[in-house]
Amino acid sequence: MSKFTDKVKLVVSKIPAGKTMTYKEVASQAGNPKAARAVANIMSKNYDSAVPCHRVIRTDGSLGGYNRGGESAKRKILLSEGVKL
Numbered sequence: 464m465s466k467f468t469d470k471v472k473l474v475v476s477k478i479p480a481g482k483t484m485t486y487k488e489v490a491s492q493a494g495n496p497k498a499a500r501a502v503a504n505i506m507s508k509n510y511d512s513a514v515p516c517h518r519v520i521r522t523d524g525s526l527g528g529y530n531r532g533g534e535s536a537k538r539k540i541l542l543s544e545g546v547k548l
Contacts, residue, residue, distance in 0.1 A: 470494055471505050478518040481545040485522045503527065517541060 470493035506516040529537035
């Protein structure tokens with residue numbers, strides 16, 4: 464695993480329930496503000512439940528993908544956490 468991947472997972476693991484961050488925000492906090500696509504790629508391969516990848520969304524407010532059931536599953540989880548979509 465790369466250092467950037469480790470940083471991304473650490474940033475995402477700290478997103479509290481009911482909150483979201485964009486892929487771009489995560490990339491910035493992980494040290495590379497131009498790496499939003501890399502963050503999306505890292506999240507697409509995440510199966511660690513300690514890293515709540517469902518809380519990472521696109522800059523335009525759309526949800527983006529989710530490797531555990533698709534966008535509808537992501538929406539359902541976020542709504543259950545109190546995120547206003």
